[in-house]
Amino acid sequence: MTKKWVEQNILISVDNVIFTIINDKLQILLVSRPIEPFKWQWSLPWGVVWDKETLEETAYKKLEEKTSVKNIYLEQLYTFSNIRRDPRWRTISTAYMALVSRENLTIKSSKAWRESKFFPVTALPKLGFDHKEIIEYAIKRLKWKLEYTNIAQYILPEKFTFTQLQNVYEIVLNQKFDVRNFRKKINSLWIIEETWEKEVWNQYRPARLFKFTNNNIEIVDVI
């Protein structure tokens, strides 16, 4: 690759905000930093962008390093460029948001990271860099996407009950919805369909299982 004609001394990296729902709480994957700065503090999993990969590729690669995931949703959020966001050197970082269903997720252990752990968004530890700001931005975007698209399918298993679907909305948007109105609204949008199967585990009346009709993200006014 030709040498560029301007000297820049800026590091380009990617930060991942990985969302899932565990124990009826919206959670984010954080890693404990084994090195300075912010040694032993928690931070978002991140990666340096190599010369021959796009930002998306870096983000996806880093996601795979830490998790075993199929059917993952990845979306670019925003590029953060404050001069002093990294105390060591000038770093510009593009934040990505990922959505993972609990079922499709296993956290890989890796010697590069002392520890990876999911934290509820309501109980985040102290974070290094500007990662608090990044997470706030990501939560805002996630809420918006949930309200206006069929993105919920990426937090749910492939087949799910109406109650599970409503839980996703109630947990992420942090509000209660009336059961009848919620079902009426979802049904009117034709974004999910019957699988004609039922739950098996339930001690009581088993619920019907549904799946999303369209696996592409489409704009729908859900709530």
Place this chain on the structure above:
Amino acid sequence: MTKKWVEQNILISVDNVIFTIINDKLQILLVSRPIEPFKWQWSLPWGVVWDKETLEETAYKKLEEKTSVKNIYLEQLYTFSNIRRDPRWRTISTAYMALVSRENLTIKSSKAWRESKFFPVTALPKLGFDHKEIIEYAIKRLKWKLEYTNIAQYILPEKFTFTQLQNVYEIVLNQKFDVRNFRKKINSLWIIEETWEKEVWNQYRPARLFKFTNNNIEIVDVI
């Protein structure tokens, strides 16, 4: 600044999509490239990010180089990172969108650019790089912002008539609205208020002038 520990050979730049309305058409400022690649072709005005400025600062600086503007709106859109988007070397570019009212705008001549010119979005010339894609993304974002926020104030003069306001919506969203329903809707949102002044230029019945109530961008369901 400490030397970063990873060798990256990536150029960081900024591309500006500058919107305004001229002659009842939505237009974008393009510059004619005096150098290769894409010599003499039109492209978005762009700038290289210096080590000690944020992306926002670069975008703003470049905007000021080309235009004399007060009261400008600037918003980060997306960061484009395809490996071969610049044929010379690896370039990652963050796109910004700017909104300018015709009244607040004068295009500066600059010897760095052979020529700057506004083009209607419906009649854009052949563009270098991935600038067509960037513009399409910017138009989508602009439409969304117009529908759901009070951003229209940045394309309008400070005081404007109801007809001018409706024109902005009709031109950008490319659809007609009923005069009565449009006014009813806008009035119900309390985002504009009377100035108790009237147009003077009009040959016929002069219209009342309004101004926006709130100069911050707020989420409002306009259309």
Place this chain on the structure above:
DNA sequence: CTAATAGTGTCTCTGAGACACTATCTA
């Protein structure tokens, strides 16, 4: 008084939201 744009009210229909009971299953 003519020509041209500014400005206004009503009706219908759709959809959001409030609200409570019956159905189905297991043990």
Place this chain on the structure above:
DNA sequence: TAGATAGTGTCTCAGAGACACTATTAG
């Protein structure tokens, strides 16, 4: 048959959209 969750229908009210005439001004 008890216990627990699944599942459903109606009414009201707000707001979107269709639609046509009067008001004001300059010349």
